[in-house]
Amino acid sequence: MYDRSAQFYDALYSFKNYEKEAAKLHQLIQTHKRSTGNDLLEVASGTGSHITFLKKNYSVEGLDLSPQMLKLAKKKHPEIVFHRGDMVSFKLKKHFDAITCLFSAIGHLKTRRKLGLAVRNMSRHLKPGGVLIVEPWITPQQWRKGSVHANFVDQPELKVARMNISKTRGRLSVLDIHHLVATPNRVEHFVERLELGLFTHDEYLDAFRRAGLETSYDSEGLMGRGLYIGTL
Ligand SMILES: C[S@@+](CC[C@H](N)C(=O)[O-])C[C@H]1O[C@@H](n2cnc3c(N)ncnc32)[C@H](O)[C@@H]1O
Numbered sequence: 221m222y223d224r225s226a227q228f229y230d231a232l233y234s235f236k237n238y239e240k241e242a243a244k245l246h247q248l249i250q251t252h253k254r255s256t257g258n259d260l261l262e263v264a265s266g267t268g269s270h271i272t273f274l275k276k277n278y279s280v281e282g283l284d285l286s287p288q289m290l291k292l293a294k295k296k297h298p299e300i301v302f303h304r305g306d307m308v309s310f311k312l313k314k315h316f317d318a319i320t321c322l323f324s325a326i327g328h329l330k331t332r333r334k335l336g337l338a339v340r341n342m343s344r345h346l347k348p349g350g351v352l353i354v355e356p357w358i359t360p361q362q363w364r365k366g367s368v369h370a371n372f373v374d375q376p377e378l379k380v381a382r383m384n385i386s387k388t389r390g391r392l393s394v395l396d397i398h399h400l401v402a403t404p405n406r407v408e409h410f411v412e413r414l415e416l417g418l419f420t421h422d423e424y425l426d427a428f429r430r431a432g433l434e435t436s437y438d439s440e441g442l443m444g445r446g447l448y449i450g451t452l
Contacts, residue, residue, distance in 0.1 A: 224410050226288035228380050229267050231373040241442040242273030249318045252451050254349030260318040263307050264325030268293030307338045315347040327357025327416035335419055336427045343431040346452040354448045360418040363393055377404055391418050424448050
């Protein structure tokens with residue numbers, strides 16, 4: 221997962237407005253948080269692009285499963301503490317005022333059981349009155365099997381064409397993502413398979429409520445995928 225594509229991640233997602241997204245997160249955290257501190261944990265922090273802006277208002281730490289992603293994030297933010305861990309099972313000796321898990325990273329969990337465990341595990345790391353914000357992957361109802369997707373990078377010394385066809389296996393969305401990458405040294409092709417759980421709105425809400433969170437839903441969210449917001 222992301223092993224070979226991590227180095228192109230920022231170029232591939234340069235269309236995302238992380239600054240605007242972080243501004244909305246800040247506003248939501250301030251609205252829903254009842255604890256008084258500003259410690260924030262970014263779970264599945266990727267290359268740390270939200271952290272670039274969140275660190276202006278919060279004392280931030282990051283956590284991700286992928287060593288490649290962590291390496292890129294640490295290079296971008298040498299002053300920030302990053303942890304290697306799985307959102308389902310990580311254990312930190314610290315509690316936070318806000319925990320975020322964004323850009324559908326939660327979808328990497330393939331079962332409802334793991335979704336529930338991850339939401340509970342993240343909520344266990346909140347201070348009383350702290351807030352958990354999760355940006356979901358799309359629902360089974362929204363998933364369009366057979367739809368065709370492409371994304372291109374056109375920089376002077378890096379060209380990437382990335383394509384996939386949406387497939388389904390039971391309640392999993394399966395994305396075999398083909399990358400054709402040109403740098404001054406060579407042109408290479410590789411495929412990365414991502415399998416993401418298709419959870420319903422009720423399943424996300426259920427996971428939040430079972431974790432003891434007072435929960436609300438913002439249907440627009442950061443980029444149209446919605447946001448689940450829970451306060452402990
Ligand atoms: C789509 S990227 C999102 C990265 C970042 N949040 C962003 O908005 O750009 C998904 C991230 O989730 C991480 N990830 C996947 N499964 C994970 C897990 N079980 N625990 C922690 N991180 C995970 C991946 O390594 C990757 O960095």
